[in-house]
Amino acid sequence: MRTNAGNLKKGEFVLYQNEVWQVQKADFYSPGKGSALMKTRIKNILSGKNIEYTYKSSEQVEVLEVTSIEMQYLYKDNENLYFMDERSYNQYSLPLSIVGEVANFMKEGNKYFVYVRDDKPLTMRPPSSVHLKVLETEDAAKGDTVSGAKKPAKVETGVTVMVPLFVKVGDVITVNPETGEYGERVKE
Amino acid sequence: MKINTVIGNLDNYKKYLRIERATHEFMQKKGYLKIELPVMSPAIIPESYIEIFKTEFKYQNKTEKLYLTSSPELFLKRLLVDGIGNCYYLGKAFRNNEQNSSWHLPEFTMLEFYKPGVNYLELAEDVLELLQAISRIINKNLKINYKNRDMSFEKWEKMSMAQAFERYAKINESELFDQEKFRQKAKTKGYITDNFTYEDLFSQILTQEVEPKLGINGYPTLIYNFPKELASLAKMNKNSKTVERCEFYINGLEIGGFCTELNDYKEQEKRFKSELVKRQKAQMIHHAVDNGFIEALKYGLPKCTGAGIGFERLAMIFANLDSIDQLQLINIK
Numbered sequence: 034m035r036t037n038a039g040n041l042k043k044g045e046f047v048l049y050q051n052e053v054w055q056v057q058k059a060d061f062y063s064p065g066k067g068s069a070l071m072k073t074r075i076k077n078i079l080s081g082k083n084i085e086y087t088y089k090s091s092e093q094v095e096v097l098e099v100t101s102i103e104m105q106y107l108y109k110d111n112e113n114l115y116f117m118d119e120r121s122y123n124q125y126s127l128p129l130s131i132v133g134e135v136a137n138f139m140k141e142g143n144k145y146f147v148y149v150r151d152d153k154p155l156t157m158r159p160p161s162s163v164h165l166k167v168l169e170t171e172d173a174a175k176g177d178t179v180s181g182a183k184k185p186a187k188v189e190t191g192v193t194v195m196v197p198l199f200v201k202v203g204d205v206i207t208v209n210p211e212t213g214e215y216g217e218r219v220k221e
Numbered sequence: 222m223k224i225n226t227v228i229g230n231l232d233n234y235k236k237y238l239r240i241e242r243a244t245h246e247f248m249q250k251k252g253y254l255k256i257e258l259p260v261m262s263p264a265i266i267p268e269s270y271i272e273i274f275k276t277e278f279k280y281q282n283k284t285e286k287l288y289l290t291s292s293p294e295l296f297l298k299r300l301l302v303d304g305i306g307n308c309y310y311l312g313k314a315f316r317n318n319e320q321n322s323s324w325h326l327p328e329f330t331m332l333e334f335y336k337p338g339v340n341y342l343e344l345a346e347d348v349l350e351l352l353q354a355i356s357r358i359i360n361k362n363l364k365i366n367y368k369n370r371d372m373s374f375e376k377w378e379k380m381s382m383a384q385a386f387e388r389y390a391k392i393n394e395s396e397l398f399d400q401e402k403f404r405q406k407a408k409t410k411g412y413i414t415d416n417f418t419y420e421d422l423f424s425q426i427l428t429q430e431v432e433p434k435l436g437i438n439g440y441p442t443l444i445y446n447f448p449k450e451l452a453s454l455a456k457m458n459k460n461s462k463t464v465e466r467c468e469f470y471i472n473g474l475e476i477g478g479f480c481t482e483l484n485d486y487k488e489q490e491k492r493f494k495s496e497l498v499k500r501q502k503a504q505m506i507h508h509a510v511d512n513g514f515i516e517a518l519k520y521g522l523p524k525c526t527g528a529g530i531g532f533e534r535l536a537m538i539f540a541n542l543d544s545i546d547q548l549q550l551i552n553i554k
Binding site: 050064065070072085086089 | 320453475
């Protein structure tokens with residue numbers, strides 16, 4: 034579907050230089066000299082590379098029709114992550130290279146949104162945070178109360194996250210899967 | 222659109238008030254007279270890249286069309302003709318067909334000021350001093366840190382538009398000032414050129430390739446001498462390729478601009494007409510043209526330079542914010 038660049042919205046998928054990119058940010062900008070513009074940040078879904086691109090707001094852009102389907106994450110191997118659409122039982126795979134670091138924080142059996150175009154998965158929508166149980170971490174030494182101090186903690190997906198000193202083994206914490214940063218401790 | 226109350230912006234708003242106060246103090250200390258002005262006018266200056274808001278005055282069964290002003294220029298220049306001298310306006314301006322974004326509000330605050338007897342590069346000194354005055358009030362010195370980037374208002378980083386295009390877009394002067402060569406260059410760079418004007422392509426390449434490099438080397442960047450196609454109401458340079466117009470940038474964002482004002486009423490009349498044709502072509506809102514403005518210029522606008530600054534953008538920099546709506550307690554989106 035072709036549309037004016039002035040209508041682009043965050044989250045949409047566009048064709049740019051024959052590759053598929055997802056709009057990360059789209060901001061209207063009118064310099065008052067020449068046509069109004071749309072300043073965007075787009076992410077290449079194959080390479081993960083982000084670029085800034087300025088469209089003329091009346092320029093035609095190919096926006097791809099993509100649906101986001103909630104799927105169960107089954108498992109991963111060295112190359113791919115495997116998902117199942119629970120309504121159709123169809124299985125889909127996404128290369129690890131596309132999912133990136135987020136894969137380190139994904140729990141098998143959990144549900145994630147996968148973007149699908151013409152029945153082919155493009156990429157997934159990373160959740161803003163994931164709940165993970167702490168498996169290993171050292172107890173903080175008494176009196177070690179420097180504010181902001183952090184220690185490593187191994188979580189149930191096998192990766193290590195830097196957490197505040199008060200976090201203990203068995204705690205459930207939230208982590209931003211895109212940055213790998215600790216969010217908070219949650220009661221479960 | 223909806224009315225949003227954002228009380229969480231209170232601290233930012235208080236900072237905005239301090240910046241506003243510092244601006245009034247500076248302008249008045251420099252001898253600029255504060256001018257209060259209407260925002261509705263029965264006729265306005267035709268501009269092909271600015272869409273307008275239209276309203277109506279109604280009394281019994283008579284109606285009259287009114288337009289919200291996109292800048293106070295039509296009023297201030299009349300006063301300059303009448304000999305008002307250094308003057309400034311700090312208040313609302315309106316631009317339609319501009320979506321809310323990090324840098325745009327259809328209803329925004331503009332600082333516009335005029336100084337007779339100086340040209341654009343001379344006025345640059347007053348603009349720099351304004352930045353310094355605000356910085357001293359907000360940060361106690363001439364340095365700020367905006368979005369993890371250190372900057373000082375000690376001086377301008379100055380370059381001509383031709384130098385900036387050469388340096389950052391690899392487009393040389395002869396290509397920049399030749400519409401056909403420029404179009405070819407844009408095409409080879411992969412931009413869509415069909416059905417777009419020189420101004421459209423200039424604007425796109427400036428924003429995509431040049432602007433991100435401006436105002437990031439420790440000082441605000443002043444870009445001067447725009448191609449004549451972007452003249453607006455600026456006076457032509459002797460080379461007849463460029464006009465006496467500047468813009469300044471902080472962290473890749475245009476904050477304001479100024480130009481030596483065109484005071485040749487015949488040239489002004491010509492530009493009015495060509496802007497009107499462009500407006501009609503683009504099917505923009507029809508409006509009454511301010512012919513009284515031309516009449517005033519006939520009487521004689523003194524040699525002067527005028528500056529326009531997007532005041533929320535400027536405040537956003539000093540308040541270290543990403544978006545101008547973070548300065549507002551009530552916003553409409």
